[in-house]
Amino acid sequence: MSNVPVSTVHAASACATCPMYNGAQLTKLGINMTDWDYIIALAGNPNTGKSTVFNALTGLRQHTGNWPGKTVVRAEGGFLYDEKRYKLVDLPGTYSLLSTSADEEVARDFILFGQPSVTVVVVDATRLERNLNLALQVLEITDRVVIALNLMDEAKRHGIEVDERHLARELGVPVVPMAARQGEGIQDLLKAIAEVASGAYVTRPRRINHRDPQLEGVVGQLVRQVEYAFPGLPNARWVALRLLDGDESIERAVADGTLGQLAQTQAPQPKPAIRLELETANYGD
């Protein structure tokens, strides 16, 4: 942050589209990733511009296209920003992390067990209400989240204004307005990612408070059992809630011990362990 030139902080929109501005501290590494400091997951509804953001950051040209299910498995790329190396994982577009499609399982397992340093949720500013469903679900799993409020250019054309500061306050995480296709907001996104990854920005994610003592009692009981069976599991509360909801894939993962394997191999933070798992884990078959 300290070495960000003052002029870029207050950049007008004309500056924000200039390649000089966007290129200030960003080096696109493409698929050249030998080692990295942080892993960033890119999640979002289908058709919100995730792959466009991915390409803008990595310099890759991963299939962007206007049809659902395009990014079937994870696409990976890297970039260098402010002397830190980032590995970026583009997850399949999903409306939810709670249903049963293979796409949703890939995205959910990565956010839950891949333990990315930051999860960027790309949301469509023109369909915010619908997109926040996924954003809130991600906030239930992890607190290291940045919201990329994409398609702001389209929203403006439709006469939609989004109060991003209010949204950031409500969600408790940074919200970055963007028009990724035009390259607008990339620099701000990088800054927000770097701040959350390094811990300089402490998020306070909005969590759903069930306010039901009976439910909370049952959840607490189940959490203790899950923690006992799978020590070191990153988010036992989330797993307990899924079990209560009758989530079959989570039930299976508990029954056959897959959950424990995922938690064990990925729980410790050292980089090589995470990397190994990323390459060997067989997500959603």
Added chain:
Amino acid sequence: MTSTSFTLDRLPVGVVARIASLTMTGAERRRMMDLGLLPGAAIEVALENPLGDPTAYRVRGAVIALRREQAQQIQIALEETRRPDAQAAA
């Protein structure tokens, strides 16, 4: 404000209704909710199908096609008082 309730498959074209409840269960219910079909959401027919099934509905800025069996499991309510927002959206 009186309201009549019936299922989504009987919603006439050009009329905006509100979702009252979902009667399906399990994964299908979850899926509907993830797509934005929640109680209170405004919904209308976006595209009629000459073959009758499926029909495309507009909800929360998205167009979603549902089969008749699915639409039959979505209870909707029509508000009979003239609501300005319902008129404008139609």
